Amino acid sequence: MNTTKFFALFALIAIFAVLAACAPAPTPAPTAAPPTAAPKPTDAPKPTAVPPTAAPKPTDAPKAGGTVTVYASPQEEWVKAAMAQFTKDTGIKVDYVAIGSGEAYTRIAAEKAAPKADVWWGGTVDPHIQAKLAGLTEKYCSPNAKDIPAQYKDPECFWTGMYVGFIGFTINPNLLKQKNLPTPKVWADLIKPEYKGLIAMSDPAQSGTAYVIMATLVQKMGEDAAFKYLAALHKNITQYTKSGPGPITLVGQGEALIGINFAHDTIMFMKQGQPINYVIPEDFDGYEIGGVSLLKGGPNPAAGKALIDWTLTAKAMELAATANSFQVPTNPNAAVPKESVKVSDVKAIDYKLDWAAENRRRLVTRWTNEVGNLPK
Amino acid sequence: MPQLFSRWRRVDLWLICAVGLGILFVLLFIIYPLFQVISISVYSEGQFTLNPWQEMLALRNWWVPLWNTILLATIVGVTSTLTGFIFAYAMQRVALPFKGFLRALAILPIITPPFLLGLAAILLFGRNGLVTAGLFGVRTSAVFGLPGLVLTQTLSEMPVAFLVLAGMLGSLDTSLEEASATMGASPRHTFFRVIWPLMRPGLANSFLLAFISSVADFGNPMVIGGDYSVLSTAIYLRITGLYDHPGAAVLSVVLLAPSLIAFYLQSQWVGKRSYVTVTGKSSGRSRPWNDKLISGGATFVVILWAVTTILLYGSILVGSFANVWGVDYTLTLKHYLFIENLGLEPYVNSLILAVVSAPLTALMGLLMAYIFVRRPFPGRWLLEFGAMLSFAVPGTIIGVGYILAFNAPPLVLTGTATIIVISFIFRNMPVGIRAGIAALSQIDPSLEEASAVMGARLPTTLRRVVVPLIIPAIFSGLVFSFVRAITAISAVIFLVSPRWKLVTPAILAEINQGRFGVAAAYSTIVVATMITAILIAYRVSRQMGTTLELQA
Structure with a gap:
């Protein structure tokens, strides 16, 4: 009776196939091969409560350098332009994913045990506040935030406003x-x-x-x-x-x-x-305020801080309009795009974010x- | 019981390995991540709690999304199975022109990222729609809500039904029909008394597939759901809009109910009868026949469907070159230039990972199908249900579950291509399983035994007997896994990483920004590539014919 062996072969092929899938992609990818972690089917699943210190840390953390990983919530055209300019200005490379603010919050919360990103860049500030309350972000008072009006930033420096809409x-x-x-x-x-x-x-x-x-x-x-x-x-x-x-x-x-x-x-x-x-x-x-937050336990906090510092400069904020983003910059030294809403026309209420x-x-x-x- | 024991006596190590492997995979990559998410609904800060449930049930009309979901899925299950069957039937048994073209057209809706079909439907059938206002002068927003959802979901589920049913219809032994005809039955009588009953497992399968993928779909409800609220969008928005993970977990549990019911009904309806028709390789191709009512009706449906599809895709194509989607149709290349500026990596990545995952998905599906059909073991329905779960649950839940399960040791996969490939395999595997079950349950096991008895070794039997008989199913599974991988969206939003960005999240982002032209251009590129890939695949499979090797 040979039939039982048919699917044994299938099974073998499946094992090899799955293992093969864990190796770097066979076709030349435009980006580098992914870090590999072969899933051993024999590993019993365990609960994931692991302290954030268990996160793998790149060796070049102490000085701002290396690569900063970013979850970016504004439209990608702006993100791309901004990150390219940041790399040009500081030499720090950026790995980013463009991801909406609701999804970004969910992802950051789910990754809490072993955070993968350093900075959450942009997106309406409400989920940034939720992240602060949930202990997902790190206090960072950027020196470049000093000119930004108090109503556009967190008094405890967990997030800082980068634009207003x-x-x-x-x-x-x-x-x-x-x-x-x-x-x-x-x-x-x-x-x-x-x-x-x-x-x-x-x-x-x-x-x-x-x-x-x-x-x-x-x-x-x-x-x-x-x-x-x-x-x-x-x-x-x-x-x-x-x-x-x-x-x-x-x-x-x-x-x-x-x-x-x-x-x-x-x-x-x-x-x-x-x-x-x-x-x-x-x-x-x-x-609404668009915020930027430093994530707790990210792989390269020094580079993350450097990105936040850079983001809050007038020069960085003025980049937005060149990439079809017409929010009003929070830094009063930055020129307001001519297309934007005239702040003098707005009778803004004293909006209580918290x-x-x-x-x-x-x-x-x-x-x-x-x-x-x-x-x- | 003695029968059971005699079965198990023949069990060797291979069987135990295969079943064990199947169970392990399902536990590790489906049940465990889902458990991670769903446990949030009763478990908070180390304590058992029912607060999220009380909170959700306190919402007035909390049952409306549940009811809406079931109603929509039932309608779509019926309409898409019916159109899929008519289409498969017309393709194989009715003389139609342009069959190759129609076949390619039939696959189109699943190779388009889901959001765009809804947008195109608004353009055609909305208040200022080309068809509604332009052709008939009707100004109505009726397309938002149930009618629009039925339209778009039927269009996107029909290809699945078609693929499942065409593979099956193709492997029906035509001698049965000939026998019926010889005995003096009219073609209509043969159709209703021979073909239709034999198709029951396939029909039930495709209904089930359409039903649960309608329950899980969130792309179309997002775009043209209007005020018609369904569970999948409610879950997604509870997570992304309210950050209410426990509430979303409650809704996910609720959402599993209709899928469970569908699964149960399906196994009751088809489970207990034998549908073996392939007892030897079928000798002849059936000739097209001429029952005017059936052929005519089928032709009419196919034409209506083809026109609608061409219009929808035409508007996407036009939209990709139009200056402003739906407003200004001056031709321009600016959307394509915009994509070039952002970079083509997401698109290339999607292709690579889809190519990697498709054969794995098809193989896993076939392996599972083989276990289910040929080696029934106590509790197999549990495994089958486990395997179907990942398909039935909205991708959002799977995506979040994968992060929770595979972000920290022992198994760190987040940020890699591996986690994306695995999510593709286990999310799309059920289609392969369904197709495999439908195909295998038509083949008499004695064929394999005969081959073995005559001294053929395992690879030979496999190559010469089993594979040729289920080639359509394998091929459907392959094609389907490939396209599903490229158009997957809700799960991968949470799994893409800086190194592995994919094309669908990029399209979704453009739609969220209102750049429909760019989204249309992205989709046009994706669709064009996939049409090419599928045409090549069909040509290759046809040339190989029955000599197709397993490793192909």
């Missing part, structure tokens, strides 16, 4: 005109019945952008009034998008006439030729229960 209303001027509708100017305009079914915003239960919008309203109006407003706004919403910039595309395609989102995102889409424009609300406005981060789950749950389920 303001909430705006994205509009489709042609379609508003076609429908004979006025351009909304203040928040109260958005709940007028004539905009029924024409407004898009991201879902507060799912998007960080929408949460900034909601937290702004709550901080300015008071919680109950804000929820009353959101319930009224709900009647005018055609769609809650899943991502923050989602409404902009809908407005560009005419699926909605007004979107609520960050103005710098709208500006980027305008630069790409979308038939849209934006309005900064005249009564009050909220904002309060917003701490109350997120509660407010989102309240929104889901009291607003999200209402009929439109």
Whole structure:
């Protein structure tokens, strides 16, 4: 009876095949071969509680040099330009992965036992604050942060703001005109019945952008009034998008006439030729900060600090606009791109970041229960 | 029971090794990572807790995503299996022009990164859609939500159904049909009484595959789900939007319920009957026949499907050259130049890792299928279910689970290409298993025994008997693993490293930034490469014919 041996052969091939897969890729890769770690199927899985000191450390750690590993959350065009310039200026090489801020936080949290990256570069600061609370980041007061206004940085230096973005209303001027509708100017305009079914915003239960919008309203109006407003706004919403910039595309395609989102995102889409424009609300406005954090237990903290120092210089921040990123730099010495929102136009509230981060789950749950389920 | 013992008496070391290996792999690379994630839902800071459950159940309408998920998956399971069957049938039994072209077209939806199909659907069927507003003058946002999801998921799941069913239909012994015809049955009667019943395991398999991959899909719901909330996006957004890992773990457990049910029903429906049809190598190719209703109906469906697919892909192609996606169709090369500026490494990496993982995936799938079909052992359904799990769970969960499981000793894999390859193998293996089971359960084991009795040694039997009979299944598995590896997204987001960036996360990033033109250009490059690869593969397999060696 030979049949039993068939799959024995299969099994053999599979073993060799899997082992082969662990060797460097057979085809010449453009990048270097990966560090190899042959999985021994006989190893019994063990719990992963290993102190961060067990992380492999490159030998060239003491002096800033070698390579810095970065999780970067802004758009890659900017990341690439910035990292190339950093290497040019300091001689430190950069390995980066472009990864959205929510995913970056999840990844950093999951890698806690043996961190793989040194710096979390950019992305809205709310998950940076969560990372601080979860003990994933390291205190670092960069000397270059001294000029940055206090409201744009963590008093305890766990994160530092590198850009600011303001909430705006994205509009489709042609379609508003076609429908004979006025351009909304203040928040109260958005709940007028004539905009029924024409407004898009991201879902507060799912998007960080929408949460900034909601937290702004709550901080300015008071919680109950804000929820009353959101319930009224709900009647005018055609769609809650899943991502923050989602409404902009809908407005560009005419699926909605007004979107609520960050103005710098709208500006980027305008630069790409979308038939849209934006309005900064005249009564009050909220904002996000993009942060940079040093990760706890990363392989090369010295190089990580050097990257943070460099990032906070005016020169580094001015690079953003050359790579289609139009947030407002936090360093007052950096020139504000001409495309950006004029800070003098913005009536920013005193946005309480920590309060917003701490109350997120509660407010989102309240929104889901009291607003999200209402009929439109 | 005596039968069981007589079976086990023949068991040799090879069997124990193979089963042991299968169990070990499933435990290590599927169960263990999943356990890491799911334990978070009841375990916090060293203590057992039910807080996350209470918190999730306190949400009003918490069951809506669950219901939505099941409803969508059921619809998509039926529609994609049906269209896949019609397509496979039409390809093999109906005289159609351009079959080669149609076959290539059938594979297209799985070689496109998932997000883009949704975007293209909005362009075609949205409020300002080319078809809805342009052709029919209808202005509606109906494409967002259930209708759009059914459309895009049917399109993306149909190829799987097609691959599973075509392999199977191709290996049906045509002499059965001939016998039916000889005995005076009409073609229609033969179709419903002979072909359809024989296809049941394949149909059930493809329904199951479509059902669970619809449950696990998050690309399409993200883009055109609108207000229609499903579990996979709810889990993803709970993780990335609220950093609520325990809540996400609760939802993951909830999400396993429909997959479990599908798996159970499937094994009840097909499990207990024999579907052996290949008792000798089938002699003749069946001729196309002329039942007008069946052929006509099949042709109509194929044409409708082909037109929709061409329109969707046409809009991606056009979008890659258009100045502004959906707004300004001035031709430009700027999106391709943008990609060149960012570098082509992600694309090359994706190709390399897909090429490495595809044969491994197909082999693992076949090995598992062989164990399940030829060597049933007590508790095999447990192993089978374990193997199917990695396919049924959204990639987000797998990705996070892999980091938790393989970031620290004893097994450090994060940051390597290995972890990506392993995730590809174990995530895509179930398709190989399904195809292998469907193919193997049609082959009478006595064929292999006969070969052995006549003195053929193992490699010979394998090469001359088993492999030729299941070539379509192997090939489908290979092609499918390759394309799934390239289009995988939700798991690899968490596994890519600076040295091993892949193309799909790059596309997702561009879509998140709203650079649809760039995303379309990336996709066009990927799709073009894969069409070329698949055409070459088909040509090679055809030339090799039955003389195909195992190592090929």
